[in-house]
Amino acid sequence: EAGVAQSPRxxxxxxxxxxxxxxxxxxxxxxxxxxxxxxxQGPKLLIQFQNNGVVDDSQLPKDRFSAERLKGVDSTLKxxxxxxxxxxxxxxxxxxxxxxxxFGPGTRLTVL
Amino acid sequence: KQEVxxxxxxxxxxxxxxxxxxxxxTDSAIYNLQWFRQDPGKGLTSLLLIQxxxxxxxxxxxxxxxxxxxxRSTLYIAASQPGDSATYLCAVQAGNNRKLIWGxxxxxxxxx
Numbered sequence: 001e002a003g004v005a006q007s008p009r010x011x012x013x014x015x016x017x018x019x020x021x022x023x024x025x026x027x028x029x030x031x032x033x034x035x036x037x038x039x040x041q042g043p044k045l046l047i048q049f050q051n052n053g054v055v056d057d058s059q060l061p062k063d064r065f066s067a068e069r070l071k072g073v074d075s076t077l078k079x080x081x082x083x084x085x086x087x088x089x090x091x092x093x094x095x096x097x098x099x100x101x102x103f104g105p106g107t108r109l110t111v112l
Numbered sequence: 113k114q115e116v117x118x119x120x121x122x123x124x125x126x127x128x129x130x131x132x133x134x135x136x137x138t139d140s141a142i143y144n145l146q147w148f149r150q151d152p153g154k155g156l157t158s159l160l161l162i163q164x165x166x167x168x169x170x171x172x173x174x175x176x177x178x179x180x181x182x183x184r185s186t187l188y189i190a191a192s193q194p195g196d197s198a199t200y201l202c203a204v205q206a207g208n209n210r211k212l213i214w215g216x217x218x219x220x221x222x223x224x
Contacts, residue, residue, distance in 0.1 A: 042214030056209050098210050103156040
């Protein structure tokens with residue numbers, strides 16, 4: 001069974017630029033999560049999808065972050081414009097029934 | 113409010129030692145507890161998931177226990193190897209929206 005796929009693995013941008021991350025969950029997993037992990041901290045949930053609907057986006061900075069999962073499968077997370085404090089690893093995870101979460105390799109974002 | 117604490121924050125041991133990582137949580141109303149491994153700058157690998165009704169789970173050299181009433185879990189690693197060096201995070205799933213609440217992790221170094 002293929003795992004959660006994410007791309008790109010690394011991204012370096014200047015502040016005020018925009019960036020997009022892509023995630024393809026494990027086949028058949030209805031729930032998809034985007035997390036932000038700042039160095040030395042635990043992951044922070046940004047948004048949770050159930051199929052193509054948003055379950056929880058309470059910690060998503062909606063003035064600059066957006067996410068979509070149009071067909072209930074893969075998802076994109078966008079930051080526009082980026083700030084220095086957005087430098088982090090962005091993790092995507094999926095879950096079949098909302099319990100055990102499986103994570104992708106992450107995208108390390110550096111904002112200069 | 114559910115809080116998860118991991119002790120110690122860092123641990124350095126010689127190869128071959130058996131070791132125990134600790135995770136505590138403040139509210140026993142959890143669905144499950146999950147242990148993850150994270151290599152530097154990488155994604156999270158799920159190691160073990162213990163449902164709230166279970167007492168322990170085993171996978172190879174890893175054994176995780178759960179005492180829900182006292183709010184504690186331990187991850188036991190037998191015969192540690194240098195390849196076990198990583199950060200180990202625990203997370204509990206709790207609340208109406210079944211969010212994961214994370215500890216800050218234990219950074220483990222196994223020295224040859």
